[in-house]
Amino acid sequence: MKFYHRLKKGLFSKMVFTYTIIIALSFIIIAAFLSVWFQNYYFNQRRHQLEKESLFIKPYVFDFFKNREDDREYSAAQRDEALKFFSAYSSADIWLEDKSGYVYAVSDEKYQSLIARQIFTKGLEEMRFNKIYEMTGTYGDIIKNQSHIYGIPVIDSDSTFYGAIIMSTPLDEIRSPLKNVYRIIWITAIFAIIISCFIIYYFSERILIKQLAAINAVAKKISKGDVRKRVEINSNDEIGELAESFNYMADSLEKVEKARREFISNVSHEIRSPITSIKGFIGGILDGVIPRDKENYYLSITYEEIQRLTRLVNDLLDLSAIEAGQFKLRIDEFDINEIIRLTVIKFETKIKEKKLDVDVCFNLEHQYVAGDRDRLIQVMTNLIDNAIKYVNEGGKIYICTKVKGEKVLVSVFNSGPLIAKEDLPHIWDRFYKSDKSRTQKISTGLGLPIVRNILTQHGEDIWVENKEGEGVTFIFTLKRIK
Ligand SMILES: Nc1ncnc2c1ncn2[C@@H]1O[C@H](COP(=O)(O)OP(=O)(O)OP(=O)(O)O)[C@@H](O)[C@H]1O
Ligand SMILES: [Mg+2]
Known part of the structure; x- marks a missing residue:
């Protein structure tokens, strides 16, 4: 029973350990692939969204620049409304800058100080040629948290460059749905490990541990001399084969044991009869039961018995020496x-x-x-x-x-x-x-x-x-x- 527990603990914990490592590794690999893929996918989605929004914002820019001076105020108010709306919709801060990089509109009042400041001039050089500008990181004292910055040029059909729409989203904001995905992956992994532990426990118990313990119990009984014990396992796998070989070994052990017992009983029997008769005759002579004139006759019988004994002992010694291979032939x-x-x-x-x-x-x-x-x-x-x-x-x-x-x-x-x-x-x-x-x-x-x-x-x-x-x-x- 003690062994059973030790075996169970040993094998079971080893198997669980191995399977846990395998499952954890598979999940890590899956999670890594998924997260890279998901991040790419998510960023692409985001770009699409921002580009779509920019399509809605662009008309306000054109309106603003093309309107007469006195209409500007009205269109600016409308534009700021739109910026606020899209900023809330996509949780990005949106700033508009003119062709020289001066900010003239922001989506949130807290960025009011940016107005009339020149920002992203480097990006402006790219956007001037109708290229989208994209970067992740911080930007001076304006963007302090790691952010995703997306700059879309505003160019008219006659190729006039009117400046750019800059959209900035903190990376944390983008990554929070990703974090959820990671959490789901890890919770699934833990569940998988727990469930597989149960399954491993059930199968290892049924297929391996019980059977091994049965073989072991029989082995112990045999080693204590109970050579008739056999294992009763009829499975068609390696354990079944092991049980079969084990029983085969037990068979030969039983045979050897039987031969040994027979041998000892034979030897004792062969030795006992001459000794009994020698004892009887010599006792008779010493007691005077055997008459003096018959003494010689009985002594000669005794002598013959002793010769027989000598021969027997010599034969036995010869046999055991030959069988033990100690006999060198000349x-x-x-x-x-x-x-x-x-x-x-x-x-x-x-x-x-x-x-x-x-x-x-x-x-x-x-x-x-x-x-x-x-x-x-x-x-x-x-x-x-x-x-x-x-x-x-x-x-x-x-x-x-x-x-x-x-x-x-x-x-x-x-x-x-x-x-x-x-x-x-x-x-x-x-x-x-x-x-x-x-x-x-x-x-x-x-x-x-x-x-x-x-x-x-x-x-x-x-x-x-x-x-x-x-x-x-x-x-x-x-x-x-x-
Ligand atoms: N020539 C033979 N003719 C008939 N049976 C024989 C012959 N030789 C051996 N046997 C049989 O084989 C048995 C075993 O022979 P073995 O020589 O081993 O033993 P044993 O002659 O009986 O005793 P031991 O040789 O130890 O004095 C004998 O008991 C006998 O039955
Ligand atoms: Mg003989």
Whole structure:
């Protein structure tokens, strides 16, 4: 649960952080583009408006200059009215100046002091040639706030220059609608961020966080030894894949765990029975329960048990050393036929006891191979030991070598019962004994795993063939030396 919260906080806050940055960046870019575009658009609109207004104002100018001296007063009053009206309409201050730049009319009384002052003479030079004059900024003590100034020349149809209409609007005035637009953009952005947080929360919770927490919970249970736990996620995405791989891993863990438990119980079982009998016999001798003249007999049984134990422990050590890869092979070249002969001789007593017919069949007198001599003696010993153990009374054993390409095939055949189909895949497992009751006393089921491990380490192969109605053949390969 604690982890769940940490994961939630961690992943969730990271996702929200990323998305917020993405959304904020997109809005900043949109706002920047919009505001540039909007400002241009707005200024254009403004120019159009001012130009239109100037069309209405121009007739008053012409009237004023063209009228006779005594009519001027009347037309001036009319003109000032019009200026006042248009100034209020477009929230711009409007001043009229004559062809030399002297102001002779203003839209607002507060600019009365401007009358008869010469202003915007520089602009006048441009306007004289029927060009519109435009600037933004301040102008001496007349325009103190940043303003947009638009000068429109007044030129008659016969190209007489009568001066100019100057219109000035404080930039703040123009920008206030823009500010509104910015505000709307930012409020939308904040709303978008909040809404996306909710959406991210909902989806990340459903798609990611819950699932990861489920996998994690199972991982924890497994690490505590509960290897049967599995994740139940059936989504068709990467999380589903992760869950699948996770379960796959849990499967193999369970198998390993099962093998380990079996191994330990097998080892303990194998060790317990000889120890119990040794304890019983020695106890009997010490207590005097076993009569003195039988002591030697029981001691020899005890001795056999101890030998069995020694063999078992040695086999186990060998196996674990080979499996851990600590076993360095000492590769030599030697005659495998000679090793087969020597090994058979070692089993002479047992062969005679069982009245077996043992024969070798070699392609060549000497068959040289590469390998670790001692290890291969162990392989031959185990295979021949099995053959003698599982052959029928008075049966046959054939041990052959023959060349096949780069390899030498060594086969050990014994007549007798076949290995059952269901046992075939398992005979290479540690402690596997197909006929438990019959072989319990004399075998542990470590022979074949050792054989196979040694050969695998050599890079060689071993397999078993049942010969219907005849017997069993174990065959392995070795590297041939010519
Ligand atoms: N030649 C064979 N004929 C029939 N069955 C065999 C033969 N060799 C092995 N098996 C079967 O394979 C099983 C495993 O053999 P493996 O050599 O590993 O163990 P084991 O001979 O029972 O014990 P150990 O070799 O440790 O004394 C045997 O228990 C036996 O059932
Ligand atoms: Mg064996």
